Amino acid sequence: MFHSYLGKAQQIDFLLHSYLGKAQQIDFLFHSYLGKVKNDIKKIEFQKSNYIRHMSIKKPIWQQPWGYAESFTILFGILCIGFGFELVLPQTPSTLVFPINIILGSCLFVLIILYHFFFRKTKIHSFLSSIPLTISLISVLGILVIIMGILPQIPSGQNGLVQQLGFNQMTSSYPFLMINLFLLIILGFVSLKKTFPFKLKNWGFIFSHWGLWIVIFAGGLGSGDLRRLKMDVYEHKMEWRSYDEQNRYYEMPLAIKLNDFQIDEFNPKLAIVENESGELYEAQKPSMIMIEKGLVCDLQTWKVKVEEFYVTSGRAGNRYYKLSDFGAAPAAKVQVISAQNDTLKGWISCGSFNRPHESLKLNDELSLVMTVPEPKRFYSDVTFMTPDGKKRDVVLEVNKPVTVNGWKIYQLSYDDKMGRYSDKSILELVRDPWQPYVYLGVFMMMIGAIYMFWKGREAKIES
Amino acid sequence: MIWSNFIFVLLSSTLLWLLALVLYKKELLKRLFIILGITCIGAFIVFLWIKLERPPLRTLGETRLLYAFFLPVIGMITYMRWRYNWMLFYSLGLALLFLGINYIHPENYSKTLMPALQSPWFVPHVVVYIFAYAFLAASSLVAVRGLYQHYYKSLDRKVMLMADNLVYLGFAFLSLGLLFGALWAKEAWGHYWTWDPKETWAFITWLGYLIYIHRRYHMPNVFKSSLWILALAFVILLVCWFGVNYLPSAQFSVHTYS
Ligand code: HEM
Secondary structure, three states: OHHHHHHHHHHHHHHHHHHHHHHHHHHHHHHHHHHHHHHHHHHHHHHHHHHHHHOOOOOOOOOOOOOHHHHHHHHHHHHHHHHHHHHHOOOOOOOOOOOHHHHHHHHHHHHHHHHHHHHOOOHHHHHHOOHHHHHHHHHHHHHHHHHHHHOOOOOOOOOOHHHHOOHHHHHHOHHHHHHHHHHHHHHHHHHHHHHOOOOHHHHHHHHHHHHHHHHHHHHHHHHHHOEEEEEEEEEOOEEEEEEOOOOOEEEEEEEEEEEEEEEEEOOOEEEEEEOOOOOEOOOOOOOEEEOOOOOEEEEOOEEEEEEEEEEEEEEEOOEEEEOOOOOOEEEEEEEEEOOOOOEEEEEEEOOEOOEOOEOEEOOOOEEEEEOOOOEEEEEEEEEEEOOOOOEEEEEEEOOEOEEEOOEEEEEEEEOOOOHHHOOEEEEEEEEOOOHHHHHHHHHHHHHHHHHHHHHOOHHHHHO | OHHHHHHHHHHHHHHHHHHHHHOOOOHHHHHHHHHHHHHHHHHHHHHHHHHHOOOOOOEHHHHHHHHHHHHHHHHHHHHHHHOOHHHHHHHHHHHHHHHHHHHHOHHHHOOEOOHHHOOOOHHHHHHHHHHHHHHHHHHHHHHHHHHHHHHHOOOOHHHHHHHHHHHHHHHHHHHHHHHHHHHHHHHHHOOOOOOOHHHHHHHHHHHHHHHHHHHHHHOOOOOHHHHHHHHHHHHHHHHHHOHHHHOHHHHHOOOOOO
16 A cells, blocks of 8 residues: 555656656747747847848938937038028127136036036937037038138128128138037047046047047137237347237337348349230240359240359449449349340349349340349347346247247248348247147147057957 | 269169069068168268258258158058058159159259248158058059949958058058148247148048048948048049149148149
């Protein structure tokens, strides 16, 4: 009896186990089906998104996630508002100056950061830092710049549509400024997103994008603080006032004494001009040839020989003599042989501010002349004096500015009527307190560029 | 006359670089000969610098000499990193061209540049642009090939990789060119950027390639649109290169020397 019970119990146990095994099997099957189904769903979704992308099945506009259609629509709206402003508001928006630019700039910066940290997880934020918006933005900026690259950028008296929409002074037009402001904001979001959380491998991105951001930010806000003044200094005189484009005078925190102003000139050139119009005759090139002592050359159809040449000279009687007076001009004695073998001889000179020029008549239509020499190099030997009693002697030359008391001083020009006899040197004084920040951005972009060169693109796709 | 030794430099660099071209499969010898050729030019520059007692930056001939030095230097650096033989020999060829022009036109040794161009930024600005144009032009050739494959065969992914890499290198040089130009302008005239037509078109070119780069990063598996962007960017590049002078805006450019 007992044994038979035991046998039954074992049987039951056995059955139970086999059922359990079946159940496990079923469970296993169920799970693997579930996995397959999940996989299938994933595949279908991927195919769907690919389908949408490739077969250009259109997602209705304004349905998330936003892409190119929404980006361009928004940008178009911004442009329309910009052009509206341009039509309605007064023409040149005054640029921001210290301290308003700092205040507005920091407000913008703080707002960008706050927005980023509070709305980081929203869909609208991921749109605002997405590549479709980036590309649309760069394209729209590109279109504006192309318009600027085609149409001359000069204020003109006309008042057509081009002028009314600001196309002839694009860089200070509302649409251009608004697109740039938008770019600054978007670039801020993009850079923040990729900077926090910080990953070392993103350093190339960080340098190029933050660099550009700093350049636009500091360059844009700082442009109003840039002071660009001119100063005329005369030999052996002291000057401490400079003037702006409206000829308003300002006292500077430094004084400049011009000790000497020098110009090295190229030799003048030979040229043929039309008698009536005075215009250069250019049947063949070269139409001008630089004069040297003993030069023999072909100019158009004439053979020209330079018999004498003085860099500075004066006329006395029927010829010129070497002379170094104030206003002495270059002169040359030339022999000209025409195609018909007629020989002409005579003196030519380009004259100076106090001496007449002289040309040689070749025939009824044409004359041989000497052009006014062009400057090779000009420089001012000056002494700077600052209120603290310091003195400093320097030579100012084009491309070699000197910084004194926060002002950068450039050799700009001279009295070009007087040429080499100018005793006036025109200097430019520039103060740009934002320059270090712009340079910081520029150097960051350079590092970004070197990173791009070094990293290239190959590694990324292969991995 | 300082420049009378120049012919030796020209001859030895030409010879060394020809040897490098012949032996272009032998890595070590090739590099050795190229570096020796560069050293000849470098030594001449040092010699000139000492004799003139100033950096050789003032005349047309002197700046050409500097191009002839820096082109192969950058070509070599690029080669070490990316193994583009064509780029290496292109830079050598251009360097020889500049040396050759100097030899044929000795008057350039004394032809002074206009004062604004006598700047230490001038040579890097030009050299870097030469590289940018070469890489970007090459990337466009690759893009044309890609478009052909796309429409008539099937696109080889390698072509796309090649285009991307060339654009990255070209874009890096183009950015450096623009940035050097901005620093130079700031140092020489007091403003970074004047929107002179040439500058404006260089900027448009830069934007064009910027679009390409971001598009590729975003959609690495979509080729057709990117290829078209690249082809279009090259059209803009050509406008920037040759076309600017014919536009209505060009009457006021400082970059039209010709
Ligand atoms: C100096 C100019 C620029 C350069 C050289 C540059 C370069 C790059 C590069 C190389 C990447 C790929 C990043 C990586 O490999 O990790 C990238 C990504 C990106 N860039 Fe730019 N870019 C520039 C300007 C801009 C601007 C002006 C914007 C937008 C207003 C922008 C928006 C973006 C975005 C949204 C990404 C994707 C970042 C991500 O989510 O992974 N970039 N950029």
